[in-house]
Structures are given as C-alpha cells and as structure tokens.
Amino acid sequence: MTVTSPSTAYPVSPRNRVKRVHERGSYDRTSVHAILDAAMLCHVSYVLDGQPYCTPTLHWREGETLYWHGSSASRMLRHLTQGVAACLTVSHLDGLVLARSGFNHSANYRSAMCFGTARIVEDPAEKAEALRAVVDRFYPERTASLRPITPQEAKATTVIGMRIEEASAKVRAKGVADDPEDIGHPVWAGVLPVRTLIGAAQPCPHVPEGLARPEMLAAYAEGRALDEALLETQRRYEEAVS
Amino acid sequence: MTVTSPSTAYPVSPRNRVKRVHERGSYDRTSVHAILDAAMLCHVSYVLDGQPYCTPTLHWREGETLYWHGSSASRMLRHLTQGVAACLTVSHLDGLVLARSGFNHSANYRSAMCFGTARIVEDPAEKAEALRAVVDRFYPERTASLRPITPQEAKATTVIGMRIEEASAKVRAKGVADDPEDIGHPVWAGVLPVRTLIGAAQPCPHVPEGLARPEMLAAYAEGRALDEALLETQRRYEEAVS
Numbered sequence: 001m002t003v004t005s006p007s008t009a010y011p012v013s014p015r016n017r018v019k020r021v022h023e024r025g026s027y028d029r030t031s032v033h034a035i036l037d038a039a040m041l042c043h044v045s046y047v048l049d050g051q052p053y054c055t056p057t058l059h060w061r062e063g064e065t066l067y068w069h070g071s072s073a074s075r076m077l078r079h080l081t082q083g084v085a086a087c088l089t090v091s092h093l094d095g096l097v098l099a100r101s102g103f104n105h106s107a108n109y110r111s112a113m114c115f116g117t118a119r120i121v122e123d124p125a126e127k128a129e130a131l132r133a134v135v136d137r138f139y140p141e142r143t144a145s146l147r148p149i150t151p152q153e154a155k156a157t158t159v160i161g162m163r164i165e166e167a168s169a170k171v172r173a174k175g176v177a178d179d180p181e182d183i184g185h186p187v188w189a190g191v192l193p194v195r196t197l198i199g200a201a202q203p204c205p206h207v208p209e210g211l212a213r214p215e216m217l218a219a220y221a222e223g224r225a226l227d228e229a230l231l232e233t234q235r236r237y238e239e240a241v242s
Numbered sequence: 243m244t245v246t247s248p249s250t251a252y253p254v255s256p257r258n259r260v261k262r263v264h265e266r267g268s269y270d271r272t273s274v275h276a277i278l279d280a281a282m283l284c285h286v287s288y289v290l291d292g293q294p295y296c297t298p299t300l301h302w303r304e305g306e307t308l309y310w311h312g313s314s315a316s317r318m319l320r321h322l323t324q325g326v327a328a329c330l331t332v333s334h335l336d337g338l339v340l341a342r343s344g345f346n347h348s349a350n351y352r353s354a355m356c357f358g359t360a361r362i363v364e365d366p367a368e369k370a371e372a373l374r375a376v377v378d379r380f381y382p383e384r385t386a387s388l389r390p391i392t393p394q395e396a397k398a399t400t401v402i403g404m405r406i407e408e409a410s411a412k413v414r415a416k417g418v419a420d421d422p423e424d425i426g427h428p429v430w431a432g433v434l435p436v437r438t439l440i441g442a443a444q445p446c447p448h449v450p451e452g453l454a455r456p457e458m459l460a461a462y463a464e465g466r467a468l469d470e471a472l473l474e475t476q477r478r479y480e481e482a483v484s
Binding site: 101 | 357398446
C-alpha cells in the first residue's frame with residue numbers, strides 16, 4: 001500500500017482545476033477527505049456509448065482509494081472490467097444565501113470532485129475486506145455481530161474501487177456577499193442554514209425486547225448532524241484498521 | 243410550450259430502465275417531478291474529451307424543462323453551444339437501514355435520473371425569464387424587491403436548459419428487509435432516519451433594525467424540512483407563472 005501524506009496536495013490539471021469562483025477551490029488531501037468522509041451518499045459519473053450517467057450510490061474511503069458497490073447486474077458495473085474513467089462527487093448543502101441582487105444569491109456548500117479509473121475489485125482478499133468495510137466503516141465493529149455473508153451474496157455483490165488520481169474541494173461558508181453599493185437596498189438579506197440530522201431510531205419490530213441498540217452505534221444519536229457522525233465513524237474505522 | 247400531462251409516464255429505453263432492484267423504479271412524471279422539486283442541489287454529468295464530469299449545481303424545473311446556471315467561464319458551459327448529452331440526478335438520503343446480515347444493509351432514499359440534451363439558453367426572453375425564475379422559484383416574488391440585474395450580470399451568467407427526454411425515479415422507503423431465516427439473529431436492526439432541516443435564519447448584519455424577513459419566506463421556517471419547503475415554493479411558483 002502506498003502511504004500518502006494527507007498533508008500533501010493532489011496534482012492539478014485542466015481536469016480538476018477549479019475554474020468557476022476559483023478562490024473557493026483547494027487541492028489538499030485533508031480538505032478533500034473531510035468532505036468525502038462526512039457523507040455516505042455520492043454521485044458517480046461515467047460514460048457508456050457516449051452517454052453520460054450520473055448514479056447515486058454509497059461510498060467509503062480507504063486512504064487514497066474510494067469504494068462503492070452494487071449488484072452484479074448493474075448497468076454501470078458490467079462495463080467496468082477494463083476499468084473506466086469516472087468522476088465521483090460528494091456535495092453537502094449547508095445554507096441558502098439571500099442577497100440584495102439576484103446575481104449575488106448563492107448557497108453555502110462543501111463539494112469534492114474526484115477523478116480516476118474505476119475498476120471492479122476482483123482480488124478475493126481485497127473484496128472480502130471491502131464487504132466488511134462497507135458495514136464497519138459506517139457501523140463500528142458491526143460485522144462481527146451479523147449473520148455471516150454467504151458465498152452467493154458475495155458473488156452477487158460487485159465492489160468498485162477507484163484510486164483518486166486528481167481531486168478538488170470547493171467550499172463556500174460565509175454570509176451574504178453583496179456589492180458594497182447594494183448594502184443599503186431595503187430588502188431582507190441573510191443565510192438560511194440547512195443541516196442533515198439523524199432522527200429517532202426506528203427498531204425493526206422483530207428486535208426482541210431487552211436487546212438494546214449497541215453502544216457502537218452511539219455516533220448516530222438522535223438530533224446529531226449526519227456529517228459529524230460519519231466523520232466520527234470514519235475516524236474509528238481508520239483506527240481499527242491501522 | 244408543449245403541455246404534457248403530469249400523469250403520463252416517460253418513455254423507457256435501455257438508457258433509463260431501472261435495472262438494479264427494479265421494483266423500486268418508476269417512470270411516471272409525477273414521481274420524477276416530486277423528487278426533483280424537493281431539492282435545490284442536483285448533480286449533472288457530462289462528457290468532455292471522453293472524460294466524465296459530475297458537477298453539483300442548483301436546478302429548477304419548468305414543466306418538462308430543467309434549468310441550471312453558472313458563470314460563463316465554467317468548464318462545462320463553454321462546450322455546450324451545440325447542445326450535449328447530459329444526465330441530471332437528484333438524490334435524497336432518507337435513512338440508514340441496519341439489517342441482520344451485511345448483504346441486507348441498505349438506505350432509504352429517493353432519486354431521479356433525467357436524460358436529455360443540455361443547451362445554453364440564448365433566446366433573450368427565455369433567458370430573462372430564467373434569471374427571474376432562479377430567484378423566484380425558490381423565494382416567492384423576491385425578484386420584485388431586489389436591486390435589478392444589470393446587463394453585465396446577465397451577460398456573465400449562462401443559463402442551461404434541458405428538456406427531459408427520458409427519466410426514472412427510484413425510491414426505497416421501508417424498514418429492514420431481512421431474509422426470513424435471519425429474523426431471530428440476536429443483533430439490533432432498524433432504521434436511522436435522516437432529514438435535512440432548515441435552521442435559524444442568520445440576517446446579514448447590515449439589515450436595518452425593523453426590516454423583517456418578508457412573509458413570502460415563511461416557507462423556510464426554522465425546523466422545517468428543506469424538501470417540504472422546496473415543494474411548497476415550487477407549487478407557489480407554478481401558480482404564479484400559470
């Protein structure tokens with residue numbers, strides 16, 4: 001495994017250079033990883049016969065490799081045996097920004113775009129590890145308490161891996177940015193923050209009385225922000241596998 | 243303008259047919275529109291020199307046309323003058339589903355994938371209307387109270403439009419779906435719901451005392467779910483333009 005210092009930056013090329021509002025962009029691994037790790041949901045773009053597809057899926061990160069998975073029947077996966085160019089993007093919407101001109105209306109957000117070659121994980125050891133990680137990265141140590149995976153289930157699941165070749169992060173996190181001459185315009189302006197929160201757990205009706213939610217799920221406490229819970233479970237996962 | 247009954251379904255082709263867990267898929271316009279309209283953030287995929295890009299942006303819908311916008315400098319937009327194949331996807335994460343086997347772990351979600359040809363909106367009337375809509379679709383009647391847009395601002399903004407040629411919706415909204423023989427396995431199972439909520443408004447410090455938040459922003463009340471607010475403002479927008 002190549003050890004890459006998280007303090008270094010991704011190389012910059014025309015592919016990942018942030019062009020629009022470029023002062024919001026950065027290329028350091030720490031910034032990109034923080035945005036990726038704070039989300040479960042990503043969108044992956046790939047091309048099939050010239051047609052672009054934008055597919056939502058769950059992802060996780062191990063060092064500089066992103067993983068996602070799907071059934072073996074998936075349209076995208078059947079075409080990946082050679083490895084295909086892909087772009088995986090994670091975005092968090094953090095606020096709606098209402099300015100005094102239409103032009104300065106904006107949003108607060110964090111996004112990371114990652115470029116690389118997506119490939120099917122064929123190596124049995126890497127695949128077995130990934131099938132554990134897809135659970136344990138989100139729910140610490142949970143695999144050990146589950147009914148073990150069957151060979152048929154493993155066969156029916158395709159895991160995709162993509163080493164991040166280039167990436168960029170883009171963040172807007174501030175208040176209204178009006179033109180100075182508009183400040184006196186008599187209209188309300190400000191930020192409406194938004195946050196994705198965890199609700200009250202809904203136990204399966206078949207969970208026997210007395211079988212409590214395990215302590216290892218404490219990260220997902222009711223009312224907590226999902227991005228914080230996911231950052232915490234990623235840290236725990238990294239500690240567990242290191 | 244072509245009037246399309248929202249009760250009809252999109253045509254189904256290999257491009258938009260839902261293959262993975264196909265029983266979660268549907269093609270009716272009402273389902274697709276409800277998912278699109280409940281979000282501000284989308285991801286657009288397009289191809290440039292064989293490389294796929296997955297770009298997060300804000301979108302809105304007018305009938306069967308999706309719009310998004312960006313500065314004229316944007317990488318994507320410069321290549322759109324002829325119109326390019328694009329795929330615009332909206333996804334809502336609604337819950338984390340913890341089952342008794344790794345294989346049956348899942349997520350509750352709503353997603354819509356839309357296919358079409360993205361084109362730059364060149365017609366001055368359509369563009370002027372879009373620059374009003376990008377504000378008023380989200381913030382009812384707000385344009386009328388803003389400092390008017392300048393010709394330079396209009397020139398610096400590129401609006402993209404895409405008629406939806408094909409689309410699909412995919413929804414999972416239920417509890418744990420374990421194999422019957424796993425129900426007795428002694429591990430906690432259930433759903434952790436997640437929801438994106440609006441926080442307390444943060445007024446710009448330059449807003450004069452006594453200038454209240456206008457009633458027309460009531461849809462974005464503190465503690466309300468963002469998807470509900472966006473569905474309400476879309477309804478108001480459709481009533482205003484009809």
